[in-house]
Amino acid sequence: MLFVVIGTGIAGAVLVAGELVSGGAGQAGEIGHIRMRPDGPACGCGRAGCLETLASARAVAAAYTARTGRAVRGAAEVVAALDTDADARAVWAEAVGALADGLLVTQAVLASRRVVLGGGLAAAGAALLEPLDAALRERATVSGARAEAGRAGGTAGVVVRRSPPGSRSSRPRAAADGGPRSAEGRRSAEGPR
Numbered sequence: 001m002l003f004v005v006i007g008t009g010i011a012g013a014v015l016v017a018g019e020l021v022s023g024g025a026g027q028a029g030e031i032g033h034i035r036m037r038p039d040g041p042a043c044g045c046g047r048a049g050c051l052e053t054l055a056s057a058r059a060v061a062a063a064y065t066a067r068t069g070r071a072v073r074g075a076a077e078v079v080a081a082l083d084t085d086a087d088a089r090a091v092w093a094e095a096v097g098a099l100a101d102g103l104l105v106t107q108a109v110l111a112s113r114r115v116v117l118g119g120g121l122a123a124a125g126a127a128l129l130e131p132l133d134a135a136l137r138e139r140a141t142v143s144g145a146r147a148e149a150g151r152a153g154g155t156a157g158v159v160v161r162r163s164p165p166g167s168r169s170s171r172p173r174a175a176a177d178g179g180p181r182s183a184e185g186r187r188s189a190e191g192p193r
């Protein structure tokens, strides 16, 4: 399972059979610095267009301000304006599209049965889940990744679950998994500054 925490940055952890996979330098699952858009915003890591510069909560707020000139307190304010503000919808669509592309990169390598999204942005719930699900369906070429709502140890989250081959129409299933909590405690959603 891949657990992705989307807050001010994007962090992640890989769990196999309930065990955290650290990787050689403890960095396994840190997908925030996958370079998604080479011409994208500068990242704290020194490169540009990393996933967390496009799809983190901070990125959503910054993109909205850059587009409109209006400061917002955070991504939640952009999400709250989706019904009434075309700029908010455009910014959100860009972020969700980048997130879908990033998750599909990870799925090409891990083919995780589940990708659980946590952190502040996951609190957007259906506003994130529905377009993310649509973007995954539209963009997936190898796996039939799907997004679904779930609860992870009491923390509202979003689950992207890989459908078994040939069953792309399988019904989404709510998830209950305590695993993410331990990963969340270990990892910070803060990106490099």
Ligand SMILES: [Zn+2]
Pocket (backbone or CB within 6 Å): 032, 033, 043, 044, 045, 046, 047, 048, 050
């Ligand atoms: Zn970066």
